[in-house]
Amino acid sequence: MTRRILIVDDDSAMRQMLEALFQDEGYATDSAESVDEAVARLRESEYGAVLSDIRMGIRSGLELVAELRSLRPGTPIVLMTAFGSSDAETEAIRAGAFGYLSKPFEPEAALLALASAFEARSGV
Amino acid sequence: VPIDLDTAQRLSFLNLGDEDQALLADLEPVLERHADALVAAFYRHLLSFAPTRQLLRDPAVKDRLLVKQRAYLLSLARPTFDERFVAERRRIGEVHQRIGLDPRWYLGAYALYQSLLTPIIWETAAKGDPERGARTATALQKLLSFDSQVAMEAYIEAGRRNLDFLTEELAEQSRQLEREVEDQGVALRRTREQARAAEELASVATLVAGLAHEIGTPMGVIQGHAKMLESKMVDDDARWRLETIRGQISRISKIIQTLLNMARPHPARRVPVALDALLDTSLSFVGEKLGRRRIEVERDLPAIGSVPGDPERLQQLFLNLFLNAADAMPEGGHLRVSLAKDGDGHAVVRVSDTGSGIRPEHLDKVFDPFFTTKEAGHGNGLGLMVCKGIAVDHGGSIDVTSEVGKGTEFRIALPLR
Numbered sequence: 001m002t003r004r005i006l007i008v009d010d011d012s013a014m015r016q017m018l019e020a021l022f023q024d025e026g027y028a029t030d031s032a033e034s035v036d037e038a039v040a041r042l043r044e045s046e047y048g049a050v051l052s053d054i055r056m057g058i059r060s061g062l063e064l065v066a067e068l069r070s071l072r073p074g075t076p077i078v079l080m081t082a083f084g085s086s087d088a089e090t091e092a093i094r095a096g097a098f099g100y101l102s103k104p105f106e107p108e109a110a111l112l113a114l115a116s117a118f119e120a121r122s123g124v
Numbered sequence: 125v126p127i128d129l130d131t132a133q134r135l136s137f138l139n140l141g142d143e144d145q146a147l148l149a150d151l152e153p154v155l156e157r158h159a160d161a162l163v164a165a166f167y168r169h170l171l172s173f174a175p176t177r178q179l180l181r182d183p184a185v186k187d188r189l190l191v192k193q194r195a196y197l198l199s200l201a202r203p204t205f206d207e208r209f210v211a212e213r214r215r216i217g218e219v220h221q222r223i224g225l226d227p228r229w230y231l232g233a234y235a236l237y238q239s240l241l242t243p244i245i246w247e248t249a250a251k252g253d254p255e256r257g258a259r260t261a262t263a264l265q266k267l268l269s270f271d272s273q274v275a276m277e278a279y280i281e282a283g284r285r286n287l288d289f290l291t292e293e294l295a296e297q298s299r300q301l302e303r304e305v306e307d308q309g310v311a312l313r314r315t316r317e318q319a320r321a322a323e324e325l326a327s328v329a330t331l332v333a334g335l336a337h338e339i340g341t342p343m344g345v346i347q348g349h350a351k352m353l354e355s356k357m358v359d360d361d362a363r364w365r366l367e368t369i370r371g372q373i374s375r376i377s378k379i380i381q382t383l384l385n386m387a388r389p390h391p392a393r394r395v396p397v398a399l400d401a402l403l404d405t406s407l408s409f410v411g412e413k414l415g416r417r418r419i420e421v422e423r424d425l426p427a428i429g430s431v432p433g434d435p436e437r438l439q440q441l442f443l444n445l446f447l448n449a450a451d452a453m454p455e456g457g458h459l460r461v462s463l464a465k466d467g468d469g470h471a472v473v474r475v476s477d478t479g480s481g482i483r484p485e486h487l488d489k490v491f492d493p494f495f496t497t498k499e500a501g502h503g504n505g506l507g508l509m510v511c512k513g514i515a516v517d518h519g520g521s522i523d524v525t526s527e528v529g530k531g532t533e534f535r536i537a538l539p540l541r
Contacts, residue, residue: 103340
């Protein structure tokens with residue numbers, strides 16, 4: 001399984017940091033700043049996992065979960081819930097997300113979440 | 125025959141005297157002969173009016189009435205005007221007051237007897253002596269006037285007594301009502317205060333949630349970069365500085381997480397929570413820490429029933445208070461946790477320590493966010509705000525009393541239903 005992930009966040013500093021963080025750990029990364037852009041990327045290529053913010057511009061990360069399901073049904077997605085709101089967390093899991101990270105999170109937590117997503121996927 | 129002053133005056137005014145008594149005595153055989161017929165005529169008359177007919181439906185009342193009427197008729201021949209005689213006459217008015225019959229009915233009865241008896245007097249007693257018969261009829265009229273006056277006055281007096289009683293009763297009820305209104309006012313004020321506190325908390329929560337959201341992202345970025353730098357750092361001193369940066373960012377993160385926990389709208393989880401068991405468990409969680417500090421724990425935790433609530437959040441409330449108490453007693457002391465019911469349908473938990481106490485000028489600030497007297501880095505000043513939020517969310521309240529050098533007591537009241 002390719003250790004390639006797609007990072008989706010409308011905050012460029014966050015995108016850059018996450019890309020660097022995962023690249024440091026040996027992942028290949030791509031990034032997108034909106035759900036639409038992410039969908040375009042997902043159409044082009046396959047990713048081992050997706051890490052996406054929930055609250056972004058027009059379309060939310062929850063919509064990306066739905067898009068991902070029809071485009072790439074086997075690809076796990078981890079959502080970042082900025083509000084730390086239990087509603088968003090519940091919604092994320094209900095929508096079919098593999099997991100969630102509530103901001104602010106420790107970088108290790110992000111690495112661990114994605115590693116688990118990969119592990120789960122290879123276990124299927 | 126002893127006659128009281130009032131009766132003497134009345135008799136004098138009516139010009140009712142010994143001569144009348146002598147004349148009335150003539151009536152004795154006549155009355156005895158006609159008593160049954162007179163009572164029957166009286167009874168028939170009563171039956172022709174709705175209110176009296178209504179009363180006579182009860183056979184017991186009817187029998188009693190007929191017996192009394194017969195006795196009354198016979199007594200007309202021997203009016204003694206003594207205390208007992210007057211009392212019996214008064215009773216007629218009093219009874220009418222008690223059963224709520226208008227005076228017209230008994231006053232009418234005197235007139236009725238007058239009209240029934242006058243012809244009989246003419247036919248019997250007056251035979252052969254019309255002049256004496258006329259005086260007898262007049263004597264009877266005076267006696268019946270006496271009787272009706274006495275009954276009427278007794279009726280009015282009894283009415284006034286009833287009125288006084290009712291007035292007093294009404295006044296008592298009005299006082300009771302006033303007290304209730306006052307209590308309601310206090311309850312309303314308390315509810316309003318709680319509502320305002322909840323509102324304040326909600327607006328603070330919204331602000332905090334927005335702020336935390338904005339700060340969360342850049343902090344995540346800083347944290348991520350710092351972590352990446354760490355693995356590239358070879359210089360120990362530089363590494364230590366970076367670790368410090370990360371440590372401090374973690375500290376900010378924890379504050380934000382706490383605030384977010386406060387801010388997040390907690391779905392109202394309500395299950396029956398037995399506070400005695402919950403407090404006991406919570407105490408055991410901090411048992412080791414308390415033991416290390418040589419803090420004696422006194423529990424007074426009777427089973428008083430359960431409160432509807434979220435057990436995890438309530439536990440958080442009490443744990444915060446226990447840990448604060450422990451921090452206030454670094455040299456050991458006494459922690460007392462008690463549970464009781466108040467008269468208002470609340471479970472009341474008191475957590476008191478024998479620690480350093482809180483200065484009076486700080487007392488009203490302890491529930492404010494970021495207020496702390498702990499050494500920098502040892503408390504974020506959110507613990508008691510969280511406690512208050514949890515108590516208020518449960519429809520309850522938290523208060524504090526404290527004396528410097530003696531200790532502090534927190535009182536948490538939670539509604540039992």
